[in-house]
Amino acid sequence: MSVKIKWSNLFNMPEIEFEPAPPRELILSDELTQSLAWLTAVTRHDRKLLRCDENGSLLVTDAWSGLNVCDQAELYPESGTTDTATATKLNAGALVSTSTQLVKCSFVRKSGGGSDVIYVPPNQYYWYPFPTYSVTVAVVPDPGGTASYVGVTCYV
Numbered sequence: 001m002s003v004k005i006k007w008s009n010l011f012n013m014p015e016i017e018f019e020p021a022p023p024r025e026l027i028l029s030d031e032l033t034q035s036l037a038w039l040t041a042v043t044r045h046d047r048k049l050l051r052c053d054e055n056g057s058l059l060v061t062d063a064w065s066g067l068n069v070c071d072q073a074e075l076y077p078e079s080g081t082t083d084t085a086t087a088t089k090l091n092a093g094a095l096v097s098t099s100t101q102l103v104k105c106s107f108v109r110k111s112g113g114g115s116d117v118i119y120v121p122p123n124q125y126y127w128y129p130f131p132t133y134s135v136t137v138a139v140v141p142d143p144g145g146t147a148s149y150v151g152v153t154c155y156v
Helices: 030-039
Strands: 002-006 025-029 040-042 047-049 069-075 083-086 093-098 103-108 115-120 125-128 134-139 150-155
Touching: 002 030, 025 030, 030 040, 069 083, 069 134, 093 103, 093 115, 093 134, 103 125, 115 125, 134 150
Parallel strands: none
Antiparallel strands: 002 025, 040 047, 069 150, 083 134, 093 125, 093 150, 103 115, 103 134
């Protein structure tokens, strides 16, 4: 059995280009209709193909939502002084949640290794999607910045 549908803006997908233009009507089989429903998600203005990260988590959700907590720390960097969280277990990544101030986070993947520096705005989450040995947090600017709490959670 097939279904005849009129094209609407909910079928617009930036990944698919039609030449010369999108069809006015489509004839879809039941199987294709069901497959499209499973493989796409709709916003208020278009439909998007679903994608996953390397862990299989849908990218329409938080990347850490399918993982388990293995380490956590509450940091309080102050002007002139950093604060560091060192992971005690192997992990898949670290989530940083900031309080009221912009902070500078230095992520180290393995002991003695170099760091990746990310500035995280106030009242935000930042997901660092790599195994993490330590996270060092500093106020911005340093010296002279305002101290604030920063949460670091590692997931496996």
